[in-house]
Amino acid sequence: MPLSEESTGLRAGSGLAPALGEVLKRYLSGSISPEVALMQMLCESESAEAVQHAIAIATTECPEHAEIPQQNLRDRLDAISAVAAEHEKGCARIARMLASGVDSGEPAKTIQEGLAFTERLFDWSVRQSEEASVALYSLGDPGVLERATAEIVELFEQWGVLGREKSVLQIGCGTGRMEAALSPLVGDAYGIDVSGEMIERARCKCSEFANVHLSKTDGRDLSMFVDRMFDLVYAVDSFPYLVQSGAALVETHFQEVARVLNPGGNFAILNYAYRGGLAEHNQAIRGYADRYGFTVTVEGERPFKLWNGAVWRLVTFRADRGTRGCARVLRPAAFTQEDPIGLAEGSIVVDLPAQQSYKRPLSL
Numbered sequence: 001m002p003l004s005e006e007s008t009g010l011r012a013g014s015g016l017a018p019a020l021g022e023v024l025k026r027y028l029s030g031s032i033s034p035e036v037a038l039m040q041m042l043c044e045s046e047s048a049e050a051v052q053h054a055i056a057i058a059t060t061e062c063p064e065h066a067e068i069p070q071q072n073l074r075d076r077l078d079a080i081s082a083v084a085a086e087h088e089k090g091c092a093r094i095a096r097m098l099a100s101g102v103d104s105g106e107p108a109k110t111i112q113e114g115l116a117f118t119e120r121l122f123d124w125s126v127r128q129s130e131e132a133s134v135a136l137y138s139l140g141d142p143g144v145l146e147r148a149t150a151e152i153v154e155l156f157e158q159w160g161v162l163g164r165e166k167s168v169l170q171i172g173c174g175t176g177r178m179e180a181a182l183s184p185l186v187g188d189a190y191g192i193d194v195s196g197e198m199i200e201r202a203r204c205k206c207s208e209f210a211n212v213h214l215s216k217t218d219g220r221d222l223s224m225f226v227d228r229m230f231d232l233v234y235a236v237d238s239f240p241y242l243v244q245s246g247a248a249l250v251e252t253h254f255q256e257v258a259r260v261l262n263p264g265g266n267f268a269i270l271n272y273a274y275r276g277g278l279a280e281h282n283q284a285i286r287g288y289a290d291r292y293g294f295t296v297t298v299e300g301e302r303p304f305k306l307w308n309g310a311v312w313r314l315v316t317f318r319a320d321r322g323t324r325g326c327a328r329v330l331r332p333a334a335f336t337q338e339d340p341i342g343l344a345e346g347s348i349v350v351d352l353p354a355q356q357s358y359k360r361p362l363s364l
Contacts, residue, residue, distance in 0.1 A: 015061065019044040020054040027080060028058075028073065034080040035144055036308050038091060039137040046099040048091040055081055083139075090132070090140030097128050105274060107244055114245025115194055115219040122195035126175065130201055134174040135237070137307060144306070149177050151304045152236060152270065153185070159313065161266045162186055166231040169222075169260070171253065172238025176202025176214060183209040190230070194219040220249070222256040233257045234268035237309060243273040251288065258292040258316055267294060267314040278310060285312050293317065 016024065020041050027037035041051040059077045084091065097103075102124050108114030125133035129140045138145040156162050162185045170178055173191025175198055182189045183206070190213045193199050199216045206212040215224065219242075235242075242250050257267050272281040278300045289296050298313035 015057050016054055017045070017050065020050065024054065024058050028076050030076075032308050033137075033306050034083040035137045035139060035306060037080060038084055038087070038139060039094070042091060042094050042098060042136070046095055048088070048095045051091065051095075052084060055084060087139040087141060090129070090138075093129055093140055094132050094136055097125065097132065105244070108246060111220070111246050111249050114241070114249070118219065118241045118245070119194045119196075122174070122193070123197040126195065126197050126201055130175055133198070134177065135307070145177060148304070148306045149181050151306055152178065153181050155303055155311070156182075156232070156234075156268070157185075159266065159268075161232045161268075167229060168232040168234070169225070169230045171222075171233065171235040171257075172241070173202055173214060174198050174236075174238075176205040176212070178234075178236060179212045179214065180206050180209065183212050187211065188213065190225075191215075192217040192222075192224075219245075221252050222260050225260045227259055228262045229260050230265060231262055232266045232268065233261060234266075235270065237271045239269050239272050240274045243275075250284075254288040254292045254294075258294065261316050263317065265316050267316070269312040269314070271309045272312065281310065285314070289314055 023032075023037055023040045023044065026032050026040075027034065032040070038051060041054060042048065045051060045054075055077070059081065103121055104117070108117060122133060131138040131142055131145045132140045135145055135148060138148065153162075162168075162182065164185075164187055166186045167188045167190070168182060168186050169190040169192070171192060173179060173193050174195075176191060179189045179191045179202065188211045189209075191202060192215050193202070194217060196216050199214055202214050206214065217224065239250075242253055261267065269285065272285060282300050285299075286296060288294075294314035294316050296312060296314055298311055300310045300312065302308055302310055
């Protein structure tokens with residue numbers, strides 16, 4: 001069980017920069033991994049030296065004030081010190097990336113401005129560090145990124161959304177790490193990205209996988225795909241850039257995902273936005289889900305050990321047209337006969353078996 005942040009011993013007057021002290025509190029309380037803690041401290045300070053100094057202060061001063069077993073505290077401080085030492089060069093590189101001023105969290109004035117910013121940012125970022133460009137918490141280490149990728153694949157397996165008969169799409173595929181990992185587990189793995197340089201790296205990474213399909217997109221919609229083409233659409237830390245580009249672009253993507261998903265298909269959002277809190281994100285996603293025929297089955301959970309990303313799982317039970325022109329509503333197996341599903345007069349309810357596939361073979 002995570003320790004309370006108040007019991008970590010990091011108190012006012014400890015000599016720590018307040019922002020870095022808050023990150024260390026979260027880490028010592030067990031809320032975040034050492035890799036995420038280092039990333040957050042780098043984001044706050046844009047200085048690898050400042051992060052090293054903060055850890056040194058915590059190592060010296062925390063035990064004097066700790067209200068938890070000293071050995072527990074020591075173990076956690078030793079762990080983050082070891083990760084920082086192992087990734088000294090990676091931390092320094094990420095600090096330089098953050099200090100460059102290329103990235104910005106400011107909302108875009110227009111969709112076009114937001115998409116152009118995202119394309120420039122990731123074209124530039126992947127040239128600095130392939131691993132850090134898709135996950136700063138990797139600290140530039142392929143092994144850390146591989147562990148994080150495996151946790152996401154494991155989650156999808158637990159959900160039962162993978163299978164050799166499944167077709168999946170990632171919005172914002174980056175360097176193709178997810179496509180490479182999912183290739184043996186699905187029928188077809190599609191990935192799109194606004195960054196041409198990311199797509200080039202992804203094609204190199206996935207060149208041996210015949211069932212991986214990668215495309216550069218303008219980021220405005222999913223118009224390159226036909227209706228009901230996918231069983232799973234997912235976005236790993238890419239939705240924040242849609243949000244940054246404007247609510248209209250987010251709305252379009254919810255509408256488009258509903259269009260390209262098969263009935264009973266899944267939409268997974270891993271991190272919705274960088275600004276605002278979880279309650280605000282939950283409210284926004286619920287609103288889009290209601291408008292586009294999704295039910296939210298996982299809401300804002302943080303299931304990973306390495307990455308602290310929040311996860312939403314949405315399932316569509318969109319109506320299909322019946323043989324006589326009335327609406328045929330597809331009810332997921334998890335729903336009971338009493339669940340309200342917004343039936344129109346003359347609708348027919350078809351209850352879906354839990355493990356049945358509803359993929360319609362389509363070709364591009």
